[in-house]
Amino acid sequence: MPELPEVEIVRRGLAPAMEGAVFSSVETRRPDLRFPLPQKFRDRLQGTRVDALRRRGKYLIADLGSGESLIMHLGMTGRFTVSKAAGTVRPGDFYRADPGDPAHDHVSFVMRKRRLESRIDYNDPRRFGFMDLERTNGLDNSRHLAGMGPEPLGPDFTPQSLNAALSGRSAPIKAALLDQAVVAGLGNIYVCEALFRAKISPRRQAYNVSAAKSALLHETIREVLAEAIEAGGSTLRDFAASDGAPGFFQDRFQVYGREKEPCPSCGAPIGRLVQSGRSTFYCGKCQR
DNA sequence: CGATTAACCTGGAAGC
């Protein structure tokens, strides 16, 4: 579920509980998620302060006072929920909207900032998510972040940089945009939406996207991501902000999940095809 | 080297 907008919504929800707070308790209920949890995971977190919680593509990164960073990825079904810690709550305060299946609460943190305690639960049924610890220094070259493309909402993502990244590639533009090395943070939904807005066929080979179309695509990528963040992300099945609130951008999808419905631009039925094993939704008439 | 596919894992929806 989580592409860049959803991860950004999660970051904004976790930041008040995590930034400036210390891990007072770390509980793991299994040794691994997608990968084994790092060695001495609890020891390296407990008592450590979080200086900042940031996002890089679909990754969440908590920079710690210890000189390490906690890297978190939500995979497909990862979800963080923030609630007040047991013990500090008053009766009726312990409200956790839609907690999901507790069988999949794999990691829990208790964060303490002065006298305020927050409980953070990580729930992930499919366990495609992971957590890792790396030195903050040189993090951009760590195994998870090395080779990652520019942040689409940042200054390094320009019409020229996108055009250059696409120029050497013969893969379909759909596949190229899913490659995190081209631009960070896009997933299946927002690639479909951005290509529709730019009226580019998902089948077109990346190097055949003209400079003018690259510039338009650059604009539609930023536009669709910014609008999605503004709407609180997209909730298809199980995405929710860390306070349990759903997103609303799914109501504004123009093509994603709308096979056979009329194209909002020309009225022709929306098509679906499978590219690199994933569904692509598009308008065969508008997108060339 | 770049591109495509299979696999990781579970749950929900659709089909029979």
Added chain:
DNA sequence: TGCTTCCAGGTTAATC
């Protein structure tokens, strides 16, 4: 109702 099959927001190791 119950069983089977298909599909899902992501990444990556293996194969072409």
